[in-house]
Amino acid sequence: MANVSSSNGLEKYPKLRFPGFEEPYRALCLGNIATSVNRTDPESMANIMMLSAGKGFIMQSDKYSRDNAGQSLKKYILLKKGELAYNHGASKAKQYGCCYELLEDEARIPYVYHCFKIDEKEFTPYVALELNNPKMDKQLKRLVSSSARMDGLLNISFDDYMSVRLTLPSYFEQMKIADFLNTIDRRIELQRALVESLKKYKRGTFDAVFSQKIRLIPKPQQREWRSYKLSDFASRITRKNGVQSDIPLTISAQYGLIDQRDFFSKTVASADMSNYYLLHKGEYAYNRSTSSDYPFGSVKRLELYPMGAVSTLYLCFTVNNDIILSDLIKWYFESSKWHRTVQEICAEGARNHGLLNVPTNGFFNTIHMLPSDPVEQMAIARYLELIQYKYDVALQELDMLMFLKNGFLQQLFI
Template sequence: MDKRESKIPLVRFPEFKEGWEHKQLNELLKVSKKKNTDLKYSKEEVLSVSGELGIVNQIEHLGRSYAGESVHNYGVVENGDIVYTKSPLKENPYGIIKLNKGVPGIVSTLYAVYKLKDNNADGEFIEHYFSLDANTNRYLRPLVRKGAKNDMKINNEYVLHDRIFVPKKEEQKRIAHFFNVIDTKINQLKEKHNLLQEYKKGVMQKIFTQEIRFKKEDGSDFADWVTNKKLKTYAKFYSGGTPRTTNKAFYEGNIPFIKSGEINSDYTEQFISKEGLDNSSAKMVNKGDLLYALYGATSGEVGISKINGAINQAVLCIRSDEFDKNYLLGYLEYFKKSIVGKYLQGGQGNLSADIVKSLKIPKPVIEEQEKISNILTKIDKKIIVVNNEIEDLKTYKKALLQQMFCY
């Protein structure tokens, strides 16, 4: 590719004036050919590349090692190396590019490993540049050929064949430091979010095992919980269905069609028409209804619908006058793992409405349920506030990434 003229980003630190150069990536990086031939690193030190977490230990990230029988030909990744993974992700169909900020390890041949050319490049600047999906896809799309099995047809040297705009190293480091500060704040908020979730689990454990009990306003005890009756004794249930996909008109309406993975969302990917609703077993639910996911990867998840919409057969709506829905939500949420573990072999497969109806869920009197619900709702509100702060900061970071880099 021909070298284009220099550029200046929209937002910039005022002490820098020079235009950014359009450099081929091989001016910044070089291929690392260091292999694990001496078996210095074992299968326990194999690394994975995550879009969200970066370069992490595979066992810690995925729960097990996926290494082959021998790891002697695996590439060595040292701290400060850049890694390109030649496998598609949903938002990155040509792979991702990350910097190793952690301990050294090894990666399979599905990854390319690069060293920095120290005089020209700052590794954190390069990672921040490629942290935008649009930048990664824009850079890799012209270079990568996809194989019949969606594998990447590109050699490690050719990955460095295209160009990006870069400033002098001093400005690279200044930009990287700025975004590192934002990342630190995001990580602090994520840790706070995780701690709140763990706190909620601890509170639910004490509540649902009756280690702690609430009192009436006058200080007296509530009645004992009823523990020997099935949920169907107290609730009504219904699930939906799917309009015929062969009738295009059924999917040209404005009724949100809630799938099992969308019971906690305020949007849906698909909509159906009134005609599609009337000519199928799809059922309407209301905002505020308790929804339970029966099928697929989300089996056992529970939520309170944020919208009016129709449900398919993978979603069960539960309505009860004798359960506070936030109490019931908390119970099903807390015991999701044990329910799925008991009724699904290895956690795979589908639940059924009959299984949910047969669950024996302890029932305090409604006044105590409401006290429990209030406690859990207060914690949820704190979790939502922190989550919103995380999303707002991510949006702020993305906007700055778009304005502080040249393309």
């Protein structure tokens, strides 16, 4: 793949180009190569599908647990393989909507989508990639007349969308680029499947270890586990930050306690953090906010910085290593074995601001079944660390592949 730039300032070329291609790119409007698709078929039994940013066409029942088209189904567009649809609904992943090619034989899709097919002289998968490229957002942003309507759809009409400008290479170069990026996509999907598989394996193994279905020391050396109150091995931290740390911490499911400025690309903490709790490396914070991966909140240990400041909404504590190893507790709170004991003290569920009603005293009085033998504690901690390491490596590789793809999307397109 060769580096290519503008030769005379008039003709535009991408930063990267495959060797052997020297034809100039063509600038045109989407409407010059696209034809509207409005076919309907009330008798069709094709799958009912919808567009998902980042995933493309998915079954509507996968999103909503059922097909929710109702009486409007008869107005759904019957899309055929190789045709495209643009969902002009705003989302977190795609602020200005998304456009994908249908890879199934046919599908019934919402009539609010802008549906069209591409002229045979162009390679449809390439056009779909260009239309879904982040670079297209600049044009779409200019088309939005009054932000999002009440129904969540951007005010981009079909004719508006047909006016977006494309810069296309020859048909064969389109094929080369699309095939290359689709190869990366297939590799990404394989890696994503591996990450999901390891995630399930990790979760199952953690739960099996802490429910004693898996024991990691020989049977003759096994001791009975005993029940502990959290306060038996943990002490609450309420020390104030003052001016000791300028790092505002937040909890990330993947990275634990991290700097808010890295996580949000900005600081969402108060400008004055003097009243925040000061956390030292190796100490814990419990965030009572719920999420899909952490239905009872998340407990994380500070590991990336010598110290940091956390909101007083967090419950902070330190672990007494002489009773229970901190390295064990770190993994224990990644399992689901502590959920029930917290659930028992959540009398009224989640409050309006999304925090579970977990009282401070109640949390430190929760009961936990744990090994009392330091040898078994260490064996469990080391074993689970290895499993976490395998998962982290797979996740990092997925992140690297995504970064690589985004780089190519920037450099293979004008």
